[in-house]
Amino acid sequence: MSVVKRPSQKSKWYIPGVLTGLGITIRHMFFNLLHRKDIFTIEYPEERYPYSDRFKGNHILTVKKDGSLRCTACMLCATYCPAECISITAAEHDDPNVEKYPISYEIDILRCVFCGLCEEACPVDAIRMGPEHQTAALAGSRFVYDINKLAYRPNLKGGVLSHVDDEERKARGL
Amino acid sequence: MSWLAGRLEDVVRRLEKQNQFSWLIPNGCCGHEIKNARLATYDWERLGVFKASHPEQANLLIVSGWVNSAVAEEIKVTYDRMIKPVCVIAIGSCAITGSPFDTFDPKRPPVTVSSLIPVDVYVPGCPPRPEAILRAILELQSKLNPGPSHREVLHEALRD
Ligand code: SF4
Ligand code: SF4
Ligand code: SF4
Numbered sequence: 001m002s003v004v005k006r007p008s009q010k011s012k013w014y015i016p017g018v019l020t021g022l023g024i025t026i027r028h029m030f031f032n033l034l035h036r037k038d039i040f041t042i043e044y045p046e047e048r049y050p051y052s053d054r055f056k057g058n059h060i061l062t063v064k065k066d067g068s069l070r071c072t073a074c075m076l077c078a079t080y081c082p083a084e085c086i087s088i089t090a091a092e093h094d095d096p097n098v099e100k101y102p103i104s105y106e107i108d109i110l111r112c113v114f115c116g117l118c119e120e121a122c123p124v125d126a127i128r129m130g131p132e133h134q135t136a137a138l139a140g141s142r143f144v145y146d147i148n149k150l151a152y153r154p155n156l157k158g159g160v161l162s163h164v165d166d167e168e169r170k171a172r173g174l
Numbered sequence: 175m176s177w178l179a180g181r182l183e184d185v186v187r188r189l190e191k192q193n194q195f196s197w198l199i200p201n202g203c204c205g206h207e208i209k210n211a212r213l214a215t216y217d218w219e220r221l222g223v224f225k226a227s228h229p230e231q232a233n234l235l236i237v238s239g240w241v242n243s244a245v246a247e248e249i250k251v252t253y254d255r256m257i258k259p260v261c262v263i264a265i266g267s268c269a270i271t272g273s274p275f276d277t278f279d280p281k282r283p284p285v286t287v288s289s290l291i292p293v294d295v296y297v298p299g300c301p302p303r304p305e306a307i308l309r310a311i312l313e314l315q316s317k318l319n320p321g322p323s324h325r326e327v328l329h330e331a332l333r334d
Contacts, residue, residue, distance in 0.1 A: 040214065040215060041215060041217045041220070043220070044220075045312065045325070048305070051303075082274075083267070083274065083276070084273075084276075084278070085273065108271075109298045110267065110273075110298050111271045112273075112298065113274050113300035114300050115300075133299065133303045133306055134303070134305050135298055135309075136298075136302070136309040137313065138295055138296075138313055139292075139294055139295065143296065
C-alpha cells in the first residue's frame with residue numbers, strides 16, 4: 001500500500017478546499033458579469049468568427065461575362081481530386097470558338113475533403129473554394145451539388161466572374 | 175394517477191427534445207473540432223447540449239473519424255445501449271463516406287456510420303469548422319421542435 005504524504009494537516013479537510021474552489025467560481029462569475037466585453041465565447045448563430053478570405057469552403061464555379069460557365073470540361077480537376085468526388089459530363093458547344101462545355105458538373109460534398117487541389121489544377125480559374133463552410137444538413141437533403149448550386153446559388157448574386165478572359169488571351173496570343 | 179404519469183411523460187418528452195445529452199465518439203482529427211465546439215470558444219451548452227456521463231443517459235450520439243472494425247463495434251454497442259429515440263450526427267468525410275482513406279478497392283469498401291446505424295444529420299468537411307457542428311445541432315433542434323426556437327423568439331423580443 002502506498003502512502004500519500006499530504007503537504008499539511010489542513011489539506012486533510014476537504015471543506016476548505018471546496019470553499020476555495022467555489023470562491024474561484026463565484027469570483028469568475030462576478031468578473032464576467034461586470035466585464036461582458038472580455039468574454040471570448042462566440043455567440044454562434046448571431047456572431048461569426050472572421051475567417052480569412054483564402055478560406056477553403058464550398059466550391060464556386062465561376063462564370064464568363066455573358067453568364068455562362070467558365071469551365072471548359074477539361075477533366076483536370078476530376079483527375080486530380082484525391083477523393084474522386086467530381087463527375088463531369090462534357091458536351092460540344094454550338095459556338096465554334098468554344099470547344100466543350102459541361103452539361104453536368106457534380107461534386108459529392110460528402111466525399112470531398114476540401115483540399116483545394118481542384119482549384120490548383122484548374123487552368124482557367126473555373127473553380128474556386130469559397131468562404132461558406134456551415135453546410136451541415138439533415139439526412140435526405142441533397143448533398144451532391146450540381147451546377148445550379150455551385151455557380152448560381154442565391155448568395156453569389158448571379159455568379160462570380162472568372163479572372164481568365166478568352167478575348168484577352170487571344171489578344172496576347174496565349 | 176395514470177393521468178399524472180401521462181402528463182409527466184409528456185413533460186419529459188418535451189424537455190428531451192429541447193436538451194440534448196451528448197455522447198461522443200470523437201475519433202480522428204474531427205474529434206478536436208468537436209472538442210473545440212464544446213469548449214469555451216464555441217461552447218455548445220449555450221444551445222442546450224450537455225454532456226452525458228453514460229450512453230444510457232444520452233439522447234444524442236456524435237460520431238467522427240475513420241470507422242475501423244473496433245470503432246464499428248464501439249458504435250454498434252453504444253447505439254444499442256442508448257435509450258431510444260436517439261439522434262445521431264456523423265461528422266467528417268471519414269465517418270460519412272470514408273473517402274480520405276479510401277483505397278478504391280472494391281473488395282474492401284470503407285465502413286461508414288450510416289451502414290451501421292441510422293444518421294440524422296451529416297456534417298461534410300475534413301475537418302468541418304466548429305460552426306458547422308453547431309449548425310448541425312441547430313438543424314437537429316429545428317427538426318425536433320418545428321417552429322421558431324426560444325433563441326429566435328428571445329432575439330425578436332429584444333430587437334423591438
Ligand atoms: S477540394 Fe479536393 S476533394 Fe474536394 S473536390 Fe476539390 S480536389 Fe476533390
Ligand atoms: S473546373 Fe477547371 S479543371 Fe475542372 S473541368 Fe472545368 S476547366 Fe477543367
Ligand atoms: S474526415 Fe478528415 S479531419 Fe475528419 S477524421 Fe477523417 S481525415 Fe481527419
